[in-house]
Amino acid sequence: MARLFKNPDQLSAYRDRRFLGTQEEFEHALRTSVTVYVGNLSFYTTEEQIYEVFSRTGELKKIIMGLDKNSKTPCGFCFVVYYTREDAEEAVKYISGTILDDRPIRVDFDWGFQEGRQWGRGRSGGQVRDEYRTDYDPDILFVENHHSCARRGGYGKLVQKE
Numbered sequence: 001m002a003r004l005f006k007n008p009d010q011l012s013a014y015r016d017r018r019f020l021g022t023q024e025e026f027e028h029a030l031r032t033s034v035t036v037y038v039g040n041l042s043f044y045t046t047e048e049q050i051y052e053v054f055s056r057t058g059e060l061k062k063i064i065m066g067l068d069k070n071s072k073t074p075c076g077f078c079f080v081v082y083y084t085r086e087d088a089e090e091a092v093k094y095i096s097g098t099i100l101d102d103r104p105i106r107v108d109f110d111w112g113f114q115e116g117r118q119w120g121r122g123r124s125g126g127q128v129r130d131e132y133r134t135d136y137d138p139d140i141l142f143v144e145n146h147h148s149c150a151r152r153g154g155y156g157k158l159v160q161k162e
């Protein structure tokens with residue numbers, strides 16, 4: 001099957017600061033990896049729902065939910081691992097932008113899952129970008145059996161505090 005993505009610029013705008021190799025090694029990993037990153041997920045989207053959507057382009061090897069490192073609850077991203085490169089490429093091409101739980105999800109090539117990458121890197125425990133976002137995301141996160149709740153937020157809440 002013909003490759004859908006030939007130009008490295010098409011692969012991803014994201015550069016993982018924690019990738020230890022060179023830019024060439026990073027691009028090689030993006031070009032050959034069978035793993036995709038999924039962003040802008042609702043905190044309520046389940047692994048079963050992700051399985052249903054992503055298995056449309058091929059058989060899945062593994063799903064790793066992204067978790068808030070403090071609360072250990074889903075924080076809006078996951079990694080999906082396929083068996084073949086073609087299936088991963090089709091997921092980036094055809095599933096990105098799909099609405100799941102009222103949110104357009106973003107599917108991006110990823111250099112490959114490693115233990116530790118499942119945790120949000122933000123100072124609050126969740127994703128960095130939720131702390132920097134300039135729009136307001138009203139999605140509500142209930143914590144501790146619905147005794148309290150927090151909003152996903154925005155307007156650069158951490159930047160303003162700095």
Ligand code: GTA
Nearest residue numbers: 014016037108109110117119120121122126127128129132
């Ligand atoms: N393949 O797009 C992605 C992607 N993202 C956004 C996160 N991951 C991704 N993987 C792929 N494509 O394993 C992966 C990460 C990690 C996990 C959680 O998801 O590799 P995170 O989202 O919590 O943290 O990651 P990450 O990736 O470090 O955050 P981000 O948003 O890309 O920020 C990078 C740096 O830019 C940070 O230093 C942050 O402080 C800064 N930054 C981010 N947004 C802004 C902004 N608007 N203004 C200024 N600085 C900003």
